[in-house]
Amino acid sequence: MPDMTAMVDAAEVARLEEVARRIRVGVVRGVNQAKAGHLGGPLSAADVLAALYFHVMRIRPDEPDWPDRDRFVLSKGHSSIGLYAALALRGYFPVEELLTFDSLGSRLQGHPDMTRLPGLDMSTGSLGMGISAALGIALGCRLAGRDARAFVMLGDGECQEGEVWEAAFLAPRYGLDNLIVIVDHNKLQQYGWPGEGPDDRLPPAWPGELVAKWSAFGWRVLEVDGHDMAAVVRVLEQAAAGDGRPVAIIANTIKGRGVSFMEGRYYWHTRTLTAEEFATAMAELGEPVTNPAGGAA
Amino acid sequence: MTLLMGRAMRDVFGQTVTELAGLDPRIVMLDADTASSTKADIFAKAYPDRFLEMGLAEQNMLGVAAGLATTGFVPFVSTFVAFAVVRPLDQIRVLIAQTGLNVKICGGYAGLFTGAAGKTHLIVDDLSIMRAMPGMVTVAPGDDVEAEQVLRWAASYKGPVYVRLVRDATQRLFDETYAFAPGRAVVVRDGGDVTLVSTGTQTPRVVDAADLLAARGIDAHVLHVPTLKPLDVPAIVAAADRTRMVVTVEEGTVIGGLGGAVSETLSEHRPTLVKRIGLQDVYGESASNSELLELYGLSAARVADQVQALLEARTIAGHAAHAIPLP
Numbered sequence: 001m002p003d004m005t006a007m008v009d010a011a012e013v014a015r016l017e018e019v020a021r022r023i024r025v026g027v028v029r030g031v032n033q034a035k036a037g038h039l040g041g042p043l044s045a046a047d048v049l050a051a052l053y054f055h056v057m058r059i060r061p062d063e064p065d066w067p068d069r070d071r072f073v074l075s076k077g078h079s080s081i082g083l084y085a086a087l088a089l090r091g092y093f094p095v096e097e098l099l100t101f102d103s104l105g106s107r108l109q110g111h112p113d114m115t116r117l118p119g120l121d122m123s124t125g126s127l128g129m130g131i132s133a134a135l136g137i138a139l140g141c142r143l144a145g146r147d148a149r150a151f152v153m154l155g156d157g158e159c160q161e162g163e164v165w166e167a168a169f170l171a172p173r174y175g176l177d178n179l180i181v182i183v184d185h186n187k188l189q190q191y192g193w194p195g196e197g198p199d200d201r202l203p204p205a206w207p208g209e210l211v212a213k214w215s216a217f218g219w220r221v222l223e224v225d226g227h228d229m230a231a232v233v234r235v236l237e238q239a240a241a242g243d244g245r246p247v248a249i250i251a252n253t254i255k256g257r258g259v260s261f262m263e264g265r266y267y268w269h270t271r272t273l274t275a276e277e278f279a280t281a282m283a284e285l286g287e288p289v290t291n292p293a294g295g296a297a
Numbered sequence: 298m299t300l301l302m303g304r305a306m307r308d309v310f311g312q313t314v315t316e317l318a319g320l321d322p323r324i325v326m327l328d329a330d331t332a333s334s335t336k337a338d339i340f341a342k343a344y345p346d347r348f349l350e351m352g353l354a355e356q357n358m359l360g361v362a363a364g365l366a367t368t369g370f371v372p373f374v375s376t377f378v379a380f381a382v383v384r385p386l387d388q389i390r391v392l393i394a395q396t397g398l399n400v401k402i403c404g405g406y407a408g409l410f411t412g413a414a415g416k417t418h419l420i421v422d423d424l425s426i427m428r429a430m431p432g433m434v435t436v437a438p439g440d441d442v443e444a445e446q447v448l449r450w451a452a453s454y455k456g457p458v459y460v461r462l463v464r465d466a467t468q469r470l471f472d473e474t475y476a477f478a479p480g481r482a483v484v485v486r487d488g489g490d491v492t493l494v495s496t497g498t499q500t501p502r503v504v505d506a507a508d509l510l511a512a513r514g515i516d517a518h519v520l521h522v523p524t525l526k527p528l529d530v531p532a533i534v535a536a537a538d539r540t541r542m543v544v545t546v547e548e549g550t551v552i553g554g555l556g557g558a559v560s561e562t563l564s565e566h567r568p569t570l571v572k573r574i575g576l577q578d579v580y581g582e583s584a585s586n587s588e589l590l591e592l593y594g595l596s597a598a599r600v601a602d603q604v605q606a607l608l609e610a611r612t613i614a615g616h617a618a619h620a621i622p623l624p
Contacts, residue, residue: 073364123396124391129360130360132363132364133363133367134364139361140365163354166357167357170351170357
């Protein structure tokens with residue numbers, strides 16, 4: 001029997017889906033303008049980012065340092081443009097600023113730099129580190145008596161870093177149920193190991209492997225279709241109801257989600273778009289460009 | 298006159314940070330399973346709720362410290378230098394130095410005195426590494442009196458600090474009237490023949506070496522540099538002006554640490570002949586403290602002999618000699 005208390009209003013789902021679409025537009029536009037950055041990862045993460053920043057997290061965009069806010073750490077820092085798009089849409093800074101991504105003097109660095117951009121709760125970019133910082137944030141909020149949660153998004157490839165499992169070992173020892181890991185399980189990493197076909201790569205983790213490992217480390221593990229907005233919201237709300245264990249949400253996603261020719265293709269991890277590819281991508285995302293050569297449209 | 302022994306720096310560490318925690322509820326201690334060695338266990342007994350055992354997971358520990366700092370706490374991170382600095386170096390770089398977060402990295406068992414642990418634990422290049430890192434204040438206290446003051450200052454300063462702490466009791470350099478000033482070097486002995494620049498707990502041995510040299514008719518000037526970064530450039534230049542010859546002495550590699558810092562400074566501001574005494578591009582090994590000091594030429598007698606030989610070679614070569622001969 002479905003849990004009626006966890007039902008998400010259809011209009012709210014539609015609103016969040018529209019936010020996710022606009023995050024993806026920001027990602028493609030920002031990367032196209034910069035001729036640098038990552039596409040596959042931010043696109044797979046967009047739905048979760050929309051749910052977090054527009055529904056789940058208790059935040060004040062006009063007071064980014066609000067001490068009682070929920071925090072978000074993008075441990076997979078190379079998906080920065082996705083986070084920037086979410087922050088901009090949420091009102092932390094003007095959406096037009098997304099087009100400064102990666103350019104000299106921009107607050108929107110290739111990887112998130114908290115010293116430059118208000119709203120970033122941690123600097124990340126060297127994989128495996130964000131979870132430790134989020135653990136520290138969760139512990140600090142606990143020690144300070146603040147009812148705040150630390151959300152942290154990891155890549156599935158990132159889970160190959162040893163530091164992830166150092167943190168995974170420690171968090172249950174402190175009973176940090178205000179620490180919520182979301183693994184963006186998009187089944188691909190930058191290069192990885194060869195699969196069957198010439199463009200096929202093996203997944204960073206086997207089916208079921210992440211669930212088994214996080215469970216074995218003593219975490220409460222939840223699994224979700226990371227592109228089903230209602231399910232994403234529901235699982236994030238479930239995660240909030242702490243039972244003394246830290247929470248790991250395995251979000252099953254598709255790398256490059258939303259742009260047909262990028263979906264499931266490892267080489268779109270980071271790659272520049274031709275004018276035609278940009279036009280196709282924008283059309284598929286519902287924002288056809290009249291000037292395919294330019295990203296500033 | 299040989300300097301008397303002070304308290305063991307690790308005891309000073311445990312007691313001082315515990316005292317500071319009594320004054321400042323934001324202070325927390327993070328340990329990587331070495332508290333009984335580093336004396337962070339003193340803190341654990343006094344403030345169990347703010348003593349955060351991180352287990353044998355140092356990379357995670359430095360990241361947790363960064364996260365805690367963003368929530369307003371002042372984390373003191375404690376373990377051996379090998380595991381506080383070198384192992385989690387990228388975490389320090391990305392999460393602490395690049396962010397400027399308020400984390401105090403306290404590396405115990407610095408220098409040669411590791412309880413005969415050998416080369417894995419005897420870190421020769423922590424000062425070279427930390428002073429090269431943008432944004433990292435790097436301090437090597439000279440004795441127990443200075444160590445206590447450095448820790449008090451570090452707690453009051455907002456930003457990343459590396460404090461290099463020694464395991465065993467070392468000679469006392471300062472009395473209670475001493476006042477540590479961050480970024481300032483201290484003349485601990487006046488002299489006119491040669492300047493000996495030292496850092497950390499090597500300085501007391503250099504003062505003893507200066508006494509030995511005095512008995513041989515050599516009047517050495519001794520400059521103690523507790524803060525490797527920011528470096529007291531005017532004090533180093535002034536010392537070079539005074540004696541026209543400088544010898545650096547450090548309990549670590551001569552590459553990139555104090556010897557490197559002094560050479561860089563004088564090359565730019567006052568080209569001066571600099572001789573660097575310390576570990577000559579080698580790792581350490583297991584032996585007693587006194588044996589290691591002899592082996593690497595860092596005992597007072599060995600320092601005095603090296604300085605005397607250098608001055609004699611220079612006198613024989615005449616004033617035209619501007620360089621130490623190649624080996």
